[in-house]
Amino acid sequence: MLVSAKEMLDKAKAGHYAVGHFNINNLEWAKAVLLTAQENNSPVILGVSEGAGKYMCGYKTIVGMVNGMLENLKITVPVALHLDHGSYEGALACIEAGFSSVMFDGSHYPIEENIAKTKELVAICAEKGISLEAEVGSIGGVEDGVVGKGECADPDECKMIADLGVDMLAAGIGNIHGVYPDNWAGLSFDTLAAVQAKTGKMPLVLHGGTGIPTDMIKKAIDLGVSKINVNTECQLSFAAATRAYIEAGKDKSGKGFDPRKLLAPGFEAIKATVKEKMELFGSINKA
Ligand code: 13P
Numbered sequence: 001m002l003v004s005a006k007e008m009l010d011k012a013k014a015g016h017y018a019v020g021h022f023n024i025n026n027l028e029w030a031k032a033v034l035l036t037a038q039e040n041n042s043p044v045i046l047g048v049s050e051g052a053g054k055y056m057c058g059y060k061t062i063v064g065m066v067n068g069m070l071e072n073l074k075i076t077v078p079v080a081l082h083l084d085h086g087s088y089e090g091a092l093a094c095i096e097a098g099f100s101s102v103m104f105d106g107s108h109y110p111i112e113e114n115i116a117k118t119k120e121l122v123a124i125c126a127e128k129g130i131s132l133e134a135e136v137g138s139i140g141g142v143e144d145g146v147v148g149k150g151e152c153a154d155p156d157e158c159k160m161i162a163d164l165g166v167d168m169l170a171a172g173i174g175n176i177h178g179v180y181p182d183n184w185a186g187l188s189f190d191t192l193a194a195v196q197a198k199t200g201k202m203p204l205v206l207h208g209g210t211g212i213p214t215d216m217i218k219k220a221i222d223l224g225v226s227k228i229n230v231n232t233e234c235q236l237s238f239a240a241a242t243r244a245y246i247e248a249g250k251d252k253s254g255k256g257f258d259p260r261k262l263l264a265p266g267f268e269a270i271k272a273t274v275k276e277k278m279e280l281f282g283s284i285n286k287a
Pocket of ligand 1: 023177178179229232
């Protein structure tokens with residue numbers, strides 16, 4: 001059964017580790033992430049962007065697929081199905097469809113409007129036992145056409161949003177979605193420490209997990225990050241393994257064109273990336 005992300009993140013915050021949020025794109029992705037979590041006895045969050053939601057034929061299809069997998073694969077570790085960077089309407093649609101967690105990304109609104117909309121969703125989610133992530137200070141890079149500047153959040157604004165009763169808070173600390181440019185300045189730990197000081201026990205979320213050096217990830221966890229989002233890195237691993245299979249001509253040998261064979265190396269590559277992240281984040285055996 002899908003669970004809210006609240007308990008797993010509160011435990012992670014108290015235990016000084018982070019739970020991985022891995023974006024999914026299709027059946028192979030969801031299966032790879034779920035099996036890796038189970039094999040490593042780790043809690044996990046499956047992230048679905050609005051674009052990926054459309055691609056997978058809507059939120060209800062995804063809920064049906066993931067619930068079916070939990071049963072068929074005998075998944076017993078805590079799993080949250082979470083909307084990533086949702087609009088207000090998207091969050092409502094996911095709640096209706098059976099997601100166990102949603103993010104409302106109001107970071108592009110003036111803070112008053114972000115507060116007003118987040119507040120409405122706090123009430124709705126609380127009633128249904130669904131966890132809610134809010135965002136202050138937009139995350140840079142391009143994700144589903146949404147471009148941010150990689151800003152650093154205002155710690156006072158973070159406190160205002162945290163105090164509304166959300167379950168986790170994403171604060172921009174110079175992080176960016178996608179591959180980091182060579183001239184990236186790195187995470188702003190001063191901002192993170194200031195946000196942490198103002199928000200106390202609130203689990204903090206680090207977006208743009210792909211390509212952040214391991215020492216920065218560890219320091220971010222030390223400073224209160226309890227959820228880390230990874231998307232691009234699984235896509236790159238999947239693409240590289242699929243490319244190697246085709247370049248080796250394996251699709252032309254025997255029944256190598258069968259999608260169950262063709263997609264297998266990419267599937268294994270996603271599993272390896274997810275496991276590596278779970279080790280780094282410290283979530284193994286924390287289910
Ligand atoms: P990356 O694609 O950089 O890993 O970011 C993922 C993310 O933050 C999803 O919200």
